Amino acid sequence: MGDYFFYCRDRDGSAELRDRLVEEHWAFMDRFADQMIARGPTLTADGETATGSVHIVDLPDPETVTTFGYGEPNYLAGIYRSVVIRRFVDLLGRTMWDFPGSRDEAGGRYLVLAHARPLIDWPGAALAEPDLDRQRLIAFGRLLSEDGEDWEGTAVIGEFADPETVRDLFAATGAYERIEVHPWTFGGRR
Template identity: 80%
Template sequence: MDYFFYGRDRDGAGELRMRLVEEHWAFMDRFAAGMIARGPTLTGDLEGATGSVHIVDLPDAEAARVFAFEEPNQLAGVYRQVLVRRFVDLLGRTMWDFPGERDQRAGRYLILAHARPLTDWPGAGRAEPALDRDRLIAFGRLLSEDGEDWEGAAVIGEFADPEEVRGRFAATGVYDRIEVHPWTFGGRR
């Protein structure tokens, strides 16, 4: 089962995050075989982190809780909130299969589209706008942890105009709130 995690940093957590980087990477190494995408969201100037995104294949909800809440940044207080959702992969590849360059930081974004309350989530399949697959790093539907409720969509990609992508999601009429965050590839450098 694939899961999406987004740990949002506390204000002023940058120094603590930097001290824990090796511990964080060592923890993530345990999950390398199932990793679909990973990387930090960034400040507007791309100089500091605002959070961490991980999309990973795990055996069950208990393993997802361990991944989310025993991660070193979470245990040390770097994150103010951790979002955990089941992830339905609409792209079918990992970030390592992305055809673009890995070392370019500018122009990459995480877009989180939070669903309006709906009674029939299978209809959400019509809710994702058409996007250029060659520009996508990860793309999927977000479900509740038990997989019962549709809760939105997440896309990581290279976008010249992320506000245009936000507009595409908004035009579907099924999203309550749409977040746009600068993002970059994560992992050992």
């Protein structure tokens, strides 16, 4: 059916429960390992505590999308306060496991979630995408409504020396109503 972007935001005070359920979460995600494009938690500014989970995955049908979003152990246990599900148009063409990594030590890894202004026609979304160094990107894509008719924004996971500069690049296009920047790290079994 296609690629989907999931961003599940944690409830305040759920870190201990999240830690207890990590094996159940990984076992659930193992079922989708071959379809995964990227995965990993967003983090507090100090990088110590998860604030949410990002998954970009190719799923075959609406039932599987629902199962992935709402049958996941963290969701069922009440860890997430919200779940965002969007169709994802991959603009990078590789998975996070193909990411070459940067050659310098400056910066960190971030999720940039740019929410489109209402009523912007998505075929014109390419004009809203700033020119980013693709060698530093882990995932990059357009976010669409469930039916694929409406452009709802852009999601980028990458290594950035200064995440505020990336926010400013997106803001300069004028196409985004709100731009979030979250520290992020690779997910999966460790």
